[in-house]
Amino acid sequence: MQDNTINQFEQPMETPKNPTEKEKIFDAKKIFSTVALVILGVIIIATAIVVALKLLEKPNEAPTDDNISTVTPGPEPEPTVPEKIDLQLALNQWVTTQPHAANSGVLIYDIDNDEIVARHNEDTKFRIESIYKMFVAYEGYYRVDHGQWDGSTRALNWNDFKGSPYTISLCLDYMIRYSYSSCAENIWQRIGQANLQTIYNEKGYKNTSIAGITSTPADLTKLYQQYWNHSDLSEESWKKIKDSMLNQIPATKDTTYARNWRQGLPSGFSTAIVYDKVGWYGDGNGNWYYYDDAAFLVFPEVKKNKDGEKKLERHYIMIVLTKNTSPKELVKLGRKIEEAVKTADNY
Numbered sequence: 001m002q003d004n005t006i007n008q009f010e011q012p013m014e015t016p017k018n019p020t021e022k023e024k025i026f027d028a029k030k031i032f033s034t035v036a037l038v039i040l041g042v043i044i045i046a047t048a049i050v051v052a053l054k055l056l057e058k059p060n061e062a063p064t065d066d067n068i069s070t071v072t073p074g075p076e077p078e079p080t081v082p083e084k085i086d087l088q089l090a091l092n093q094w095v096t097t098q099p100h101a102a103n104s105g106v107l108i109y110d111i112d113n114d115e116i117v118a119r120h121n122e123d124t125k126f127r128i129e130s131i132y133k134m135f136v137a138y139e140g141y142y143r144v145d146h147g148q149w150d151g152s153t154r155a156l157n158w159n160d161f162k163g164s165p166y167t168i169s170l171c172l173d174y175m176i177r178y179s180y181s182s183c184a185e186n187i188w189q190r191i192g193q194a195n196l197q198t199i200y201n202e203k204g205y206k207n208t209s210i211a212g213i214t215s216t217p218a219d220l221t222k223l224y225q226q227y228w229n230h231s232d233l234s235e236e237s238w239k240k241i242k243d244s245m246l247n248q249i250p251a252t253k254d255t256t257y258a259r260n261w262r263q264g265l266p267s268g269f270s271t272a273i274v275y276d277k278v279g280w281y282g283d284g285n286g287n288w289y290y291y292d293d294a295a296f297l298v299f300p301e302v303k304k305n306k307d308g309e310k311k312l313e314r315h316y317i318m319i320v321l322t323k324n325t326s327p328k329e330l331v332k333l334g335r336k337i338e339e340a341v342k343t344a345d346n347y
Helices: 021-060 088-095 129-145 168-177 181-191 193-202 217-229 235-246 327-344
Strands: 104-110 115-120 154-159 165-167 273-282 288-299 314-323
Touching: 088 104, 088 115, 088 327, 104 217, 129 168, 129 181, 129 193, 129 217, 129 235, 129 273, 129 288, 154 168, 154 181, 165 168, 168 181, 168 235, 181 193, 217 288, 217 314, 235 273, 235 288, 288 327, 314 327
Parallel strands: none
Antiparallel strands: 104 115, 104 314, 154 165, 273 288, 288 314
């Protein structure tokens, strides 16, 4: 008997439907969008690669008119320090003319360039005579500036040749300006001789004996550097010190040779300004056992030299210590040094 029952697992297959026009259009759009996105992605990646390669290549590109800066450079800044001048040859020429060259010591220090520019026996000890007063004066000014002393306090019981009382301040001036020993000794005693030596020992003045009146050109240069910097003195005191070293006239009406404070090194300069402290010991008849000068030299600025160039102001420390040498010989040394500076700057 024929079983007409249809097996539940044998369902008749559906006949597939043909896609409609609308479905066809939708599928095409889908494919187009996908392809467009892929192409766009490729373009973006390619562009990024090209840009990266260009950036990597750029430092090695040869300069062109387009990438060269067209900014015009400004003028070079003017120097603030004058060029160094070597003064050793000028000093050597003077030394060869001196019969007592072995008994002389010279040091020339260029303050602007912080350099020694000429030297002769700079570490040899010499008698410094009244230049010892510069050690005393610095400590005296220090004590007045720092309130340890009152400058108006009377130092000596008599008055000066003008009738003014000898105060501490006046003595600090006169021990430099007129090399007045009574003032120097009074101030020294107030400080204490041993104490003053200790003060300078602690500052590194190992070749100086203030009580022995001896030092070296090197130690005196160190002292003058201390004066020039005057970091622990007031500007008012420094102004007074410079005036004492520059405006030195005979302390009395006596204008004899022995009272001419500026007869040595300062008289050798006509262009430079010379701030000086002299020290000497002689017999009053023209025989000089010791003659010393310790000075600051200031060569003024030259607006235009022979070449039309500007030359800056120059500053030097010059120490000259001699034995059995006339101050006239120091005049010759001063002229030689000034000539060397003026030649180098083409005055």
